[in-house]
Amino acid sequence: MQDQHIVSSYDRDLQEIATNLMKMGGLVEAAIINSAKAFSERDLELADRVRQDDRKVDILETQVNEDCARLIARRAPMASDLRLVLSVIKISGALERIGDYAKSIAKRTAVLAESKRISGAEETILNMVGEVEGMLNNVLTAHMTHDENLAEVVRNNDKIVDETYNVLFRDMLNYMIEDENNIPPCMHLHFISKNVERIGDHITNIAEQVIYNVTGELPDENRPKSSINYLDN
Amino acid sequence: MSLILRNRREKRFKAIGFSAIIFSLLCVISLFASVIAAGAPAFKQTFLKFELDLPTEKLDKSGTKDIKIMKKISTIGYKKILLQQLKLNLDKNGIDYSQLSKKELQNMISKEAPAQLRYAVLADPTLLDKTFSWETLANGRIDGYYKGRVTFESAQIDVMVSPKQLILADIMKDAGVLVVKFNMQFFTWPDASDLRPEAAGLGVAFLGSFYMMLIVFFLAVPISVCTSIFLEEFAPKNWITDLIEINISNLAAVPSIVFGILGLSLFINFGGLPQSAPIVGGLCLTLMTLPTVVIASRASIKAVPPSLKDAALALGASKTQAVFHHVLPSAAPGILTGTIIGLAQALGETAPLLLIGMVAFVREFPSLPPGGLMEPATALPVQIYNWTVRGDPAFVERASGAIIVLLTFMIVMNLLAIILRRRLEKRW
Amino acid sequence: MVRIFNTMSGKNVIKNTKISANNINVSYADNPAIVDVSVSIEDKSVTAFIGPSGCGKSTFLRCLNRMNDTITDCKVSGSIIFDGKELTTYDPVYLRSKIGMVFQKPNPFPKSIYDNVAYGPKIHGMAKNKEELDQIVETSLKRAALWEEAKDRLLEPGTGLSGGQQQRLCIARAVATEPEILLMDEPCSALDPIATAQIEELIDELRTSYSVVIVTHSMAQASRVSDRTAFFHLGELVEYGDTSHIFTNPSDKRTESYITGRIG
Numbered sequence: 001m002q003d004q005h006i007v008s009s010y011d012r013d014l015q016e017i018a019t020n021l022m023k024m025g026g027l028v029e030a031a032i033i034n035s036a037k038a039f040s041e042r043d044l045e046l047a048d049r050v051r052q053d054d055r056k057v058d059i060l061e062t063q064v065n066e067d068c069a070r071l072i073a074r075r076a077p078m079a080s081d082l083r084l085v086l087s088v089i090k091i092s093g094a095l096e097r098i099g100d101y102a103k104s105i106a107k108r109t110a111v112l113a114e115s116k117r118i119s120g121a122e123e124t125i126l127n128m129v130g131e132v133e134g135m136l137n138n139v140l141t142a143h144m145t146h147d148e149n150l151a152e153v154v155r156n157n158d159k160i161v162d163e164t165y166n167v168l169f170r171d172m173l174n175y176m177i178e179d180e181n182n183i184p185p186c187m188h189l190h191f192i193s194k195n196v197e198r199i200g201d202h203i204t205n206i207a208e209q210v211i212y213n214v215t216g217e218l219p220d221e222n223r224p225k226s227s228i229n230y231l232d233n
Numbered sequence: 234m235s236l237i238l239r240n241r242r243e244k245r246f247k248a249i250g251f252s253a254i255i256f257s258l259l260c261v262i263s264l265f266a267s268v269i270a271a272g273a274p275a276f277k278q279t280f281l282k283f284e285l286d287l288p289t290e291k292l293d294k295s296g297t298k299d300i301k302i303m304k305k306i307s308t309i310g311y312k313k314i315l316l317q318q319l320k321l322n323l324d325k326n327g328i329d330y331s332q333l334s335k336k337e338l339q340n341m342i343s344k345e346a347p348a349q350l351r352y353a354v355l356a357d358p359t360l361l362d363k364t365f366s367w368e369t370l371a372n373g374r375i376d377g378y379y380k381g382r383v384t385f386e387s388a389q390i391d392v393m394v395s396p397k398q399l400i401l402a403d404i405m406k407d408a409g410v411l412v413v414k415f416n417m418q419f420f421t422w423p424d425a426s427d428l429r430p431e432a433a434g435l436g437v438a439f440l441g442s443f444y445m446m447l448i449v450f451f452l453a454v455p456i457s458v459c460t461s462i463f464l465e466e467f468a469p470k471n472w473i474t475d476l477i478e479i480n481i482s483n484l485a486a487v488p489s490i491v492f493g494i495l496g497l498s499l500f501i502n503f504g505g506l507p508q509s510a511p512i513v514g515g516l517c518l519t520l521m522t523l524p525t526v527v528i529a530s531r532a533s534i535k536a537v538p539p540s541l542k543d544a545a546l547a548l549g550a551s552k553t554q555a556v557f558h559h560v561l562p563s564a565a566p567g568i569l570t571g572t573i574i575g576l577a578q579a580l581g582e583t584a585p586l587l588l589i590g591m592v593a594f595v596r597e598f599p600s601l602p603p604g605g606l607m608e609p610a611t612a613l614p615v616q617i618y619n620w621t622v623r624g625d626p627a628f629v630e631r632a633s634g635a636i637i638v639l640l641t642f643m644i645v646m647n648l649l650a651i652i653l654r655r656r657l658e659k660r661w
Numbered sequence: 662m663v664r665i666f667n668t669m670s671g672k673n674v675i676k677n678t679k680i681s682a683n684n685i686n687v688s689y690a691d692n693p694a695i696v697d698v699s700v701s702i703e704d705k706s707v708t709a710f711i712g713p714s715g716c717g718k719s720t721f722l723r724c725l726n727r728m729n730d731t732i733t734d735c736k737v738s739g740s741i742i743f744d745g746k747e748l749t750t751y752d753p754v755y756l757r758s759k760i761g762m763v764f765q766k767p768n769p770f771p772k773s774i775y776d777n778v779a780y781g782p783k784i785h786g787m788a789k790n791k792e793e794l795d796q797i798v799e800t801s802l803k804r805a806a807l808w809e810e811a812k813d814r815l816l817e818p819g820t821g822l823s824g825g826q827q828q829r830l831c832i833a834r835a836v837a838t839e840p841e842i843l844l845m846d847e848p849c850s851a852l853d854p855i856a857t858a859q860i861e862e863l864i865d866e867l868r869t870s871y872s873v874v875i876v877t878h879s880m881a882q883a884s885r886v887s888d889r890t891a892f893f894h895l896g897e898l899v900e901y902g903d904t905s906h907i908f909t910n911p912s913d914k915r916t917e918s919y920i921t922g923r924i925g
Contacts, residue, residue, distance in 0.1 A: 003918060003923040003924050004923065004924060005921065005922050005923055005924075006922050006923065006924050007922060010922065076880075076881050077921070078880065078884070078908050078909075078920040078921055079908060079909060079910060079911055079916075079917050079920050079921055080917060080921060081921050082908075082909060083909065083910070216909065216910030217910075469733075470733060538768075540764060540766060540768040541768060541770065541771075543728070543731075543764065543768070544764065544768045544769075544770065544831070544834075545770070545780075546728065546731055546757065547726065547728060547757055547761065547762035547764075547835070548757065548758070548761070548780060548781040548784070548834065548835070548838060549754050549755065549756075549757035549758035549781060549784065549785060549838060550754070550780075550784055551754050552731075554784055558780075558784075559770060562771075563771060
């Protein structure tokens, strides 16, 4: 894409950071997929593994932050290099938060195993997870290929996730009004859906950082949001 | 190349260099030794010490100490009186001089002496009234006896001296009538004729050289410095200035006698300046010194870092201001050194002066400048040449003495140049 | 061939132009050094010229105070307007008292500190008597942040100071003639980091009274010190704009390559 730096160790440093970031991306993607699988099959062993694997994501995030700090101190990056480093720091932070949410979903799966299943809600949730998983894949591709249009697409996708979340919220309320035995599982399901919705928001953050990195400007403050006010009923 | 071979080659090279230095040193030492050996005796001279009681009635016939009347007594009169006074002095000391004829006794006194006594009396007529001690030169051959040039054997075949005179001289020396002491007059008296080598001195030569140095200094230095500043700073760089540069470098290599021919045709024949005058010599030497000083000045001006001039220009100094306020003061040590070296060179030049006639025998001191610049004079190196070609070995001795004086001047001037350069360079 | 004349980038427009150059071409003995450069320098600000070696930034700087006139074989064409008048109509001697210059290697005169600073005012007749001259010297040394260190040794040679102090002396010397523009040609390249920081602090103070144009090899310095930056490459002005814009998101790829240290 761009020319090499005259000092080749500069490029090597950047490459190392990119590799670590991609590793984080891969781990977080796997965490989302696995936590969804554990949720749908009530696989407690898998859920436990997801929780353990989050440790690796945290270690990588610390590593990326340290590498970026060292790069700033040693290389005094300018222009595109500077934007790259700043966005990487923010992206790794966002990825780490996403990993935490996946861990949280896995934790709730263990508790949910004792309650009755509400299949309609669970299906919706799995759809939402599929959506954000696609978004994460796209945004990581957009980052690697410097594709701001793809990042813009990802930003718009979050609208669907938000809408789905709002609809599910109304449904849950109905379930809980119908039968008070539904309240415990619905509460847990709600928190899980909230986690997925937050994952979508963080992915949108990543998309905005990609756009900043490529174009040099942060996209407009008004990100596409669902127009439904979920308090209306 | 192997280390051993390299070391060996280096040692060989060092050895060659070292032996070259030793050889040169030996040459210099032998040169100086021979010059000093030959010339040292010139600084001593044999004098006769008199108690003079001059007969007033013979020298001041009118008794009024009127110079005009006293002048009428010629040198010959004083000669007779001197002989009489010598006899009186010898009698006083109980020295027997009966062996010598009157002529022989007279000849022991320098032929210069009567004239000197006459000058002294005319300058101060009160001398007639008192008894005063007076020193006068002994004859050149007597002097030669005390310097080893004249021996009893050579005196026997010599026309100018006899062994009897030498014996009397020894007796006089023991009695203190004859003394051998430092010869101040060598520096102050003018040249003397062939018969009186003992009276020959460098006085006129000093003055002539000094006047010429003045002319060289006041003409060559400003002209050369201004030329070099112009060439270096103001002249446009084109083929004309290149040509001028080449010519100046060539002039430095021109044989000095050519400048003598130039001086003869240009200054004397065309310009009508007097022959043998310091002005002509000075002008010739100026022309000779110009290239040296120009080249030295240019080198020192070039050596001033251009950042200095840039700094001055950037402050709003005009080119002239930058050159005269900054470049010139910084180049001054080099220019000064070049000047002194040029002057030292000019001091020792002989060939051009020969051609313009400064080789003549000059007895009169030139007066003060500017008038004195037009009067005939001679110069140190020329005087040396002059004395060397005369027959009397006393002159050879004096020539060697003059060489010592000249060499001393050169060494002093060169030392001055080195010291000045060291001192002024420290300012950087 | 249509040239893209407007190489301005960034949001701000120049408010008060102190000196503006239009279509400047400079060549040394028929070798072009500056090709068709136009740039406006803003008043009371710091403008940095950056670019690789031999790109012409120092040559262009010397055009602004007509120091190129002192170099033989140097031809300058184009117009430079200073305070409303064409630069060539000014007397160069007067001009250089209004546009001061500081050089890469500190070059104080081999005179006393006092004489160094007093030289400019003296030759321009700015002081009527010794008291006024003393005052000018003191003010200039204070402006150059050298007064405290130098006030007890005003008669000592300027060459006896340290490198950083010498450069500050040169700055004091340059401001003594009350210039309106100060040109600095890589002023810190011969100095250690602490002396460099002192000079940068000084430039920060100077910007309130003078327009400063600084040529520098250090991009970090250019980004720290200047309000606007101009990037020169092979004699052309490639990009000129706000410093913050140039160093975070330059418009021209060549600027980007140079700033990030890439080949090409």
